[in-house]
Amino acid sequence: MAENKVTLWYDFAKGLWDESPTFRQLLGMCPTLAVTNIAINGLAMGLATSFVLICSSVVVSMVRSLVPAGVRIPVYVVIIATFVTLADMFMAGNFPVISKALGPYVPLIVVNCIILGRAEAFASRNNVGRSFIDALGMGVGFSLALTVLGSVRELLGNGSVFGARILGSWFEPWVIMILPGGAFITLGLMIGGINMLRNRKKKPAPACEV
Amino acid sequence: MKESVRMIVVLTLVGLLSGGVLVYANNLTAPKIAQVREQNLKAAIYQVLPDVDSFKQSGENVYECFDKDGNLTGYALQAAGTGYQGTIKMIVGVDASRQKMTGILVLEQVETPGMGAKIAAPEFMDQFKGLTTSRNIEYVKNQKPETDYQIQAITGATVSSRSVVNIINNEVQGWLKTK
Numbered sequence: 001m002a003e004n005k006v007t008l009w010y011d012f013a014k015g016l017w018d019e020s021p022t023f024r025q026l027l028g029m030c031p032t033l034a035v036t037n038i039a040i041n042g043l044a045m046g047l048a049t050s051f052v053l054i055c056s057s058v059v060v061s062m063v064r065s066l067v068p069a070g071v072r073i074p075v076y077v078v079i080i081a082t083f084v085t086l087a088d089m090f091m092a093g094n095f096p097v098i099s100k101a102l103g104p105y106v107p108l109i110v111v112n113c114i115i116l117g118r119a120e121a122f123a124s125r126n127n128v129g130r131s132f133i134d135a136l137g138m139g140v141g142f143s144l145a146l147t148v149l150g151s152v153r154e155l156l157g158n159g160s161v162f163g164a165r166i167l168g169s170w171f172e173p174w175v176i177m178i179l180p181g182g183a184f185i186t187l188g189l190m191i192g193g194i195n196m197l198r199n200r201k202k203k204p205a206p207a208c209e210v
Numbered sequence: 211m212k213e214s215v216r217m218i219v220v221l222t223l224v225g226l227l228s229g230g231v232l233v234y235a236n237n238l239t240a241p242k243i244a245q246v247r248e249q250n251l252k253a254a255i256y257q258v259l260p261d262v263d264s265f266k267q268s269g270e271n272v273y274e275c276f277d278k279d280g281n282l283t284g285y286a287l288q289a290a291g292t293g294y295q296g297t298i299k300m301i302v303g304v305d306a307s308r309q310k311m312t313g314i315l316v317l318e319q320v321e322t323p324g325m326g327a328k329i330a331a332p333e334f335m336d337q338f339k340g341l342t343t344s345r346n347i348e349y350v351k352n353q354k355p356e357t358d359y360q361i362q363a364i365t366g367a368t369v370s371s372r373s374v375v376n377i378i379n380n381e382v383q384g385w386l387k388t389k
Binding site: 067070071075078081082085086089090092093096100157173178 | 213214216224228246
């Protein structure tokens with residue numbers, strides 16, 4: 001029982017740090033770079049992707065024994081596309097402003113490698129419960145990464161976070177940060193920073209092995 | 211052979227199921243999406259024309275607007291064209307006599323933030339209030355406009371400013387000719 005709990009916790013937590021889809025696996029870079037000009041867009045994109053990820057992982061896990069290996073990828077893609085279309089319709093009807101800001105990137109969740117990656121690497125081999133937890137972890141990790149990225153860019157590029165002004169009028173916004181270039185700069189520095197942290201932690205280990 | 215039949219059956223079933231779910235969801239959300247579109251259009255028309263109570267479409271991009279008593283108060287034209295980085299979509303209000311613009315509103319634009327994106331700022335859009343429709347609008351740089359067919363271009367964003375002016379000229383003059 002205890003072991004089971006540990007596994008489930010690991011299934012969830014690996015998406016946040018050890019196998020963070022954005023910072024460790026470097027998957028789903030296209031929406032990551034494109035929509036994180038302000039924090040709310042990053043969060044909305046993260047949540048929409050999480051919804052699709054969780055639903056499709058659960059369904060893929062449910063049908064995994066029924067689907068012949070030869071057509072598993074087309075079946076997964078149809079399942080993913082169905083949930084993406086649902087999310088797109090829901091957002092267009094209920095959150096028109098955000099839906100407009102995200103533009104073509106909502107339908108493009110279909111081709112986000114995180115989702116097909118989790119379906120193929122995890123959900124098609126594990127039970128529904130574990131697949132759900134795995135997708136939840138990856139979804140939270142992705143949302144978190146996009147929200148942080150969007151917040152940093154919005155703060156430096158516009159002086160605000162989630163639309164609330166933080167830096168006063170003395171601050172001259174760095175327009176580059178909300179332009180495409182700012183996405184590359186911010187993401188690059190964040191990945192570099194995280195790698196530095198990980199390397200520092202690991203240092204004692206190799207010394208023992210040698 | 212058996213395996214390939216199974217593949218076809220499974221994939222067909224999944225496709226049918228997915229189609230069914232989407233048809234159902236579309237029926238649920240379509241009215242809501244149409245309603246949002248309608249509201250956006252209404253809000254935009256109210257901003258470019260004063261005293262509008264109702265409106266009806268009278269051409270591909272033209273809406274006739276009426277006040278509470280059903281008198282014609284003016285026209286709202288939907289205009290679109292290419293800006294510096296992508297499509298600019300606007301709505302232009304013209305008064306009932308078709309002599310003057312009553313205002314413009316930029317609905318969609320992807321110009322450079324902090325530069326060309328200022329075309330969607332009230333300071334820029336308000337310049338078009340009361341301009342004549344009897345001739346093409348022109349823009350001037352680094353000086354105040356002197357006549358009722360001039361606006362001042364945004365400093366550092368001449369291309370975006372010119373695009374707005376051109377889109378309006380095309381739409382308004384084209385529409386006046388058809389009438």
